[in-house]
Amino acid sequence: MRRFENRTALVTAGAEGLGRGVALRLAAEGARVAIWDRDSGALDNAVRAARDADLSLHTTTLDMTDGTAIAEAAAELLEAFGGLDVLVNNIGGSLHTPFRFLEQSEADWNLVMDVNVTACVRTTRALLPAMVDAGYGRIINMGSKAGRFGSLFAGANYAASKGAMQAFTLQIAQEFGPAGITCNTLCPGAILTPRVERLLSERQSPEERERVLSTIPVRRHGTVEDIAAAVAYIASEEAGFVNGASLDINGGQAMVI
Numbered sequence: 001m002r003r004f005e006n007r008t009a010l011v012t013a014g015a016e017g018l019g020r021g022v023a024l025r026l027a028a029e030g031a032r033v034a035i036w037d038r039d040s041g042a043l044d045n046a047v048r049a050a051r052d053a054d055l056s057l058h059t060t061t062l063d064m065t066d067g068t069a070i071a072e073a074a075a076e077l078l079e080a081f082g083g084l085d086v087l088v089n090n091i092g093g094s095l096h097t098p099f100r101f102l103e104q105s106e107a108d109w110n111l112v113m114d115v116n117v118t119a120c121v122r123t124t125r126a127l128l129p130a131m132v133d134a135g136y137g138r139i140i141n142m143g144s145k146a147g148r149f150g151s152l153f154a155g156a157n158y159a160a161s162k163g164a165m166q167a168f169t170l171q172i173a174q175e176f177g178p179a180g181i182t183c184n185t186l187c188p189g190a191i192l193t194p195r196v197e198r199l200l201s202e203r204q205s206p207e208e209r210e211r212v213l214s215t216i217p218v219r220r221h222g223t224v225e226d227i228a229a230a231v232a233y234i235a236s237e238e239a240g241f242v243n244g245a246s247l248d249i250n251g252g253q254a255m256v257i
């Protein structure tokens, strides 16, 4: 499928993990894709992976906890691309803060909120006006199963931040739907990227992991490709009637635990 010919896209925190998979999928379907990340080595690796697949990625190195850096990167992006059709607010994570609420510090809370919420809000604020001018846009916020149901390995700060992104999505969807812009949240269960593999092996015994797997109706964890395929649909023109949704992508796990 080539659903993104003549379309532009930004995937934040796109050098590794889900973001990289999403960026490569959108590029493979014809989009001109930019990725932002703070890790320049990982950005170089992503560019190499794209080149190996005969694709290209536009990269910017920035720390997304810095609001000025986001505003500057957004201005550069709009200058380079002449507008933006698809924004994937992918940046986030539980940042390895303790998962037990009473062990989480105020600093843990602030950091998780800065990365999962404030960085996405700032990026959206900087890029939405160009979508409004164009009368078209697709905003995809990366939520989590944790934001819908809580999580016994990611913790309250992360769950609250992802819940905040769902509420932010509902507001943007209502305010900007009339301008031709949709906004949705994807809520993945555990996707075994190297970071999540590490987190699970630190926080769950092999027996616990086996038990959790046996409660997922499709009897497997998710893959980066599962998420990339869902983003590609929600980001496409044909998903124009999907607005304000929270899409669970967890193999049916949420029905069980």
Ligand SMILES: NC(=O)c1ccc[n+]([C@@H]2O[C@H](COP(=O)([O-])OP(=O)(O)OC[C@H]3O[C@@H](n4cnc5c(N)ncnc54)[C@H](O)[C@@H]3O)[C@@H](O)[C@H]2O)c1
Pocket: 013, 014, 015, 016, 017, 018, 019, 036, 037, 038, 039, 042, 062, 063, 064, 065, 090, 091, 092, 093, 094, 115, 142, 143, 144, 145, 187, 188, 189, 190, 191, 192, 193, 194, 195, 196
């Ligand atoms: N992997 C999962 O199982 C899973 C499940 C549910 C939701 N999610 C969500 O999906 C998104 C991506 O998760 P992932 O597992 O692919 O992440 P990841 O940790 O594998 O990759 C994160 C990327 O973000 C970059 N990054 C981190 N802090 C940054 C900063 N301050 N500025 C710029 N870049 C920064 C890193 O360099 C890295 O390239 C997150 O929002 C996460 O909460 C992931």
